[in-house]
Amino acid sequence: MNSPTSESPAFDAPAFTVRDATAADAAACAAIYAPYVTGTVVSFELVPPDATEMATRIAAAAQRHAWLVLESGEAVVGYAYGHPFAARPAYRWACETSIYLDRSAVGRGGGRLLYERLLARLAERGHRRAFAGMTLPNEASAGLHRALGFEPVGVYRQVGWKDGRWHDVAWVQKTILTEADPPAEPR
Numbered sequence: 001m002n003s004p005t006s007e008s009p010a011f012d013a014p015a016f017t018v019r020d021a022t023a024a025d026a027a028a029c030a031a032i033y034a035p036y037v038t039g040t041v042v043s044f045e046l047v048p049p050d051a052t053e054m055a056t057r058i059a060a061a062a063q064r065h066a067w068l069v070l071e072s073g074e075a076v077v078g079y080a081y082g083h084p085f086a087a088r089p090a091y092r093w094a095c096e097t098s099i100y101l102d103r104s105a106v107g108r109g110g111g112r113l114l115y116e117r118l119l120a121r122l123a124e125r126g127h128r129r130a131f132a133g134m135t136l137p138n139e140a141s142a143g144l145h146r147a148l149g150f151e152p153v154g155v156y157r158q159v160g161w162k163d164g165r166w167h168d169v170a171w172v173q174k175t176i177l178t179e180a181d182p183p184a185e186p187r
Contacts, residue, residue: 016110018117021067021079026055028076029069032102041135041167044160057081064186065095066121070105070114077105080118085131093128093183099144111144119148123177126186130176135160136168150174 021029034048049057061067061081070078078101085094097118101111119130132150134141150172158166 015072015108016077016105016113017071018068018114019071020062021058021069021081023055023058025069025076025079026058027051029058029079029100030054032076032079032100035103036100041160041162042138042141044135044162044167046162065125065127066118068114068118068121070101070110072105072110077102078110078114080114082118082122082127082130085129092186093126095122095127095130097122097130097132099141106140112147115144115148119174119176124187126177126184128175128177128179128183129173131171131173133169133171136170142170142172145172145174148174 030049030051030053033043033054036043037045037048058067058081061083065082065084067081068079069076070080078099080097080099082095082097085091085096097115099111099115099118101114105111122130130150131153132141132145133156134145136155151174153171153173156169156171159169160167
């Protein structure tokens with residue numbers, strides 16, 4: 001997911017569009033996500049969610065955060081979303097973000113475009129900090145997050161057991177909104 005910036009001549013902006021996800025995108029999102037579940041340790045899920053479960057996740061994210069899809073032509077080739085960082089009320093201005101791309105979209109600038117739009121949407125809704133966790137090693141994700149200004153905040157060592165071994169998860173964060181305190185309620 002190391003990708004050129006939107007100012008780079010290699011970035012083909014007309015090739016991608018970003019829009020809000022709907023329940024009709026659930027099957028495409030599930031298909032994009034499944035290989036990350038079954039063939040990698042990027043996701044700690046063990047069974048890929050079906051379209052019905054994905055539609056439920058899309059609806060939940062859209063309520064207070066966001067779920068966006070990346071399209072190339074008429075095909076959904078990626079998605080990114082925000083969701084609560086933690087359940088306690090004091091955390092409501094913080095959100096966790098995730099992004100998944102179809103292999104055909106990796107390295108073409110769409111991931112950066114999608115994530116930039118997601119972060120902007122989350123800031124519009126009043127969220128102040130975005131956090132992301134990534135299973136190590138994952139240089140593509142680490143590079144994307146660095147390029148977008150996320151800073152490392154720590155590593156959970158041997159926190160996830162998958163594919164017969166323990167995995168570390170690195171955490172990064174970015175301030176996406178700076179306003180006077182006390183903070184307004186997220187929208």
